[in-house]
Amino acid sequence: MVAPHSDDANLCPELLAGRKAEARRAALARRAGCDPALGARLAERLLAEAPPRPAP
Secondary structure, three states: OOOOOOOOOHOHHHHHHHHHHHHHHHHHHHHOOOOHHHHHHHHHHHHHHOOOOOOO
């Protein structure tokens, strides 16, 4: 997987595209196993503890 901070200047475009696609597939596979309700509960908790600032 290619990290955002990696030096990919020395990688050919085809190799870089392949690594990015691999990273996307891995991220989608991880996300598929997640329960959407967990994200909703986390957002609810974070907003309760640190609500957004009012608009100016």
